[in-house]
Amino acid sequence: MMEILETIERWRGEGQRIAIATVVGVEKSAPRDPGAALAVNERGDVAGSVSGGCVESAVYEEAQDAIVSGRARLVTYGISDADAISVGLTCGGTIHVFVERLDW
Amino acid sequence: MIFERLADSLRTAQPAALVTRLDGPQTGAKLLVHVDTAWGDLGTSGLTHAATQEARALLAAGQTAIRTFGEDGEPVGMDVRVFIQAFVPKPNMYIFGAIDFSRAMARMGKYLGYTVSVIDARPIFATKARLPDADNVIVAxxxxxxxxxxxxxxxxxIILTHDVKFDIPLLHVALRTTAGYIGAMGSRRTHANRIEALRRSGRSDAEIARISGPIGLDIGARTPEETAVSIAGEIIALRENRRxxxxxxxxxxVHNARLADAML
Structure with missing residues (x-):
């Protein structure tokens, strides 16, 4: 979050609606620690990351949806997940990502 | 607004914890906790109060974690998970000695997310112009x-002075601190001499073993930049208890397990 704060503030200044995805939990081997965050604006610009790149595009879709619907959700990616084949972590870990619209 | 208050805290390096509710109809509710104040509401006053207390404990330890409470904040409850993210100021890297290696090390320290200070007693060498990446250049x-x-x-x-006149008094002070990494540059012979001097003045082997000397990982570094990489590698490896x-x-x-593991 710290690294993308300035970008988020700039987007807010431009009146963009924004969603933030934050790693809230990891199991086994995961590339980013809890607290790592990715932000998306309604134009589609992205800042930050939640993994080594393996689940970013899936998280991006969730974030786009959160911007429109305003619905916050907890999403899990990893070997134990049904989505693993398509968007699993190549490192074999599991991450839990909270996706929300920035309306707080 | 919680976000603006959080942004202000981060800008002014004030420790803050951001709490997010992960369950129930108020999923996404936020609470911002400082050492002496808090803003926001997680749904019930009991939950808000309990999470505030827990956030302050995690903030003091600089830890980020998930905690579970009852709907009204009962500590044994399992109804509501909250994510508590601690934002603490950047750690300090103190580099002693303003030499060529210090310039590269200061740059590496910034890159790794430290607040970097370079300390040297000689005003001619300890200048911002010679150490452009350091946050602070201190003549002392x-x-x-x-x-x-x-x-x-x-x-x-990081002790780069490699002059016994500076090194030994500095290492005495360093060993009295709780610093996570104490590295001292110098050849094996220089370091053997340091160990001798420290032993003579009453330092135990266990204390002396805290010093990384010769400094850095064994990667055959040659330039100041490569040496900075070698030292950076050692700093990370020691923190993570790796070889x-x-x-x-x-x-x-590849990655160590984290505190927040298996909390979900």
Whole structure:
């Protein structure tokens, strides 16, 4: 979050609606620690990351949806997940990502 | 607005914890906790109060974690998970000695997310122009500076003076701190001499073993920049309790397990 704060503030200044995805939990081997965050604006610009790149595009879709619907959700990616084949972590870990619209 | 208050806290390096509710109809509710104040509401006053207390405990330890409470904040409850993210100021890297290696090390320290200070008693060498990446360039005797500088477990001390006149008094002060890393540059012979001097003045082997000397990982670094990489590798490896060899030769998971593991 710290690294993308300035970008988020700039987007807010431009009146963009924004969603933030934050790693809230990891199991086994995961590339980013809890607290790592990715932000998306309604134009589609992205800042930050939640993994080594393996689940970013899936998280991006969730974030786009959160911007429109305003619905916050907890999403899990990893070997134990049904989505693993398509968007699993190549490192074999599991991450839990909270996706929300920035309306707080 | 919570976000603006959080942004202000981060800008002014004020410790803050951001709490997010992960369950129930108020999923996404936020609470911002400082040492002495809190803003926001997680749904019930009991939950808000309990999470505030827990956030302050995690903030003091600089830890981020998930905690579970009852709907009204009961500590044994399992109804509501909250994510507590601690934002603490950057750790300090103190580099002693303003030499060529210090310039490269300061740059590496910034890159790794430290607040970097370079300390040297000689005003001709300790200049911002020679150390453009350092946050602070301080003209002071190294041991005097360290005796009054803030140090905690995340603090990194890098001693590049390699002159016994500076090194030994500085190492005495360094060993009295809780610094997470104490590295001292110099050849094996220089370091053997240092160990002798420290032993003579009453330092135990266990204390002396805290010093990384010769400094850095064994990667054959030649330039100041390569040496900075070698030292950076050692700092990370010690923090993570790793040996610092090649992953190809190991069997451990690539990333260490984290505190928040298995909390969900």
């Amino acid at each position: 005797w190294p041991d005097d500076f360290l005796a009054s500088a803030p140090v905690d477990e995340r603090t990194v001390l 610092g060899g090649r992953l190809i030769d190991g069997t451990l998971p």
